[in-house]
Amino acid sequence: MSRQLAFNLPLRAAHGRDDFYVSAANAQALDSLDAWRDWPGSKMVLIGPPASGKTHLAHVWRDQTTAQIVAAARLADADIAALGAEKAVVIEDCEFLPRYPGAEQALFHLHNMLATQRAALLMTAATAPRDWGLLLPDLASRVLAAPVTRLDAPDDALLAAVLVKLFADRQITITPALIAYLLPRMDRSFAAARLLVATLDAEALARGTGVTRALAATVLDKC
CATH class of the missing domain: 1.10.8 (Helicase, Ruva Protein; domain 3)
Incomplete structure (x- = not known):
């Protein structure tokens, strides 16, 4: 950062990634992810508008937890058994799950496997879970039970x-x-x-x- 500029902004290094700058727009979400060990049901939904920093924050969290990150578009083809054995998993762009055949079923099984071992599941999306249009009732009930944190x-x-x-x-x-x-x-x-x-x-x-x-x-x- 240029030495000419003196913006008095807190920042948090993203462990080898670009600096993650903290402001009122993202501080609450960052705190929620920092407290991942205390998540109800060991799961959390991170929502925010496009380009608000969801992926960046998910990678910051991955560096804390060694989580595996999978896009919703690739979930149906992922090794769910292997993911279910991880200590933490991130599924990105969850609002698009209904677009991909088999993705909802894959997330349903992954959710249950992670819940059995109390592993952490972070789901990111641009919209709240009620607006994803999930077609699998058992998955919808589990996702809607997850706490939500927001990036403004x-x-x-x-x-x-x-x-x-x-x-x-x-x-x-x-x-x-x-x-x-x-x-x-x-x-x-x-x-x-x-x-x-x-x-x-x-x-x-x-x-x-x-x-x-x-x-x-x-x-x-x-x-």
């Missing part, structure tokens, strides 16, 4: 930290004033932040200039 859309503090890091990763020197200019004018997601920084970098290289407020205004006008 990134707030200014979190977006500022993400922007600073994205610029620093590209070795682009910026000022706090530029961050303050971008925040109220950009779409409020990590995906939008990545796209904006990449676009500013490309435009600056094409023009042979630095990333300035004037350049940012031009790029934002095109978005």
Whole structure:
């Protein structure tokens, strides 16, 4: 991170991954995952809008628990017996389970195997379980019994930290004033932040200039 910038933001290293910045938007979810040993029924549902950091936080949790991470799209083809012997498992994008033949049955059996040995199950999704449209009643009842924790859309503090890091990763020197200019004018997601920084970098290289407020205004006008 650039030494010019002095954002007073707490951060938590993601054990070999990118830094995980803590703000009001994600602190409660992070605390909930930290307390995984106390989860009722040893399970938790993590929900949040697209690009809010669910996958990042799931990987932070994996580094704490040695969990295996499986996408819902691949669940029907996974070795459920092997997963059921793990101490912790993450299933991502669970709102799409009904799309994949056999996925609900696979999660049902996995849930039961993990519950038998009191292993931890983390399920991530963009929406609450009641909105997944699960067709298997026995699975629906088990998932609906799981506690839920939420990632909110990134707030200014979190977006500022993400922007600073994205610029620093590209070795682009910026000022706090530029961050303050971008925040109220950009779409409020990590995906939008990545796209904006990449676009500013490309435009600056094409023009042979630095990333300035004037350049940012031009790029934002095109978005």
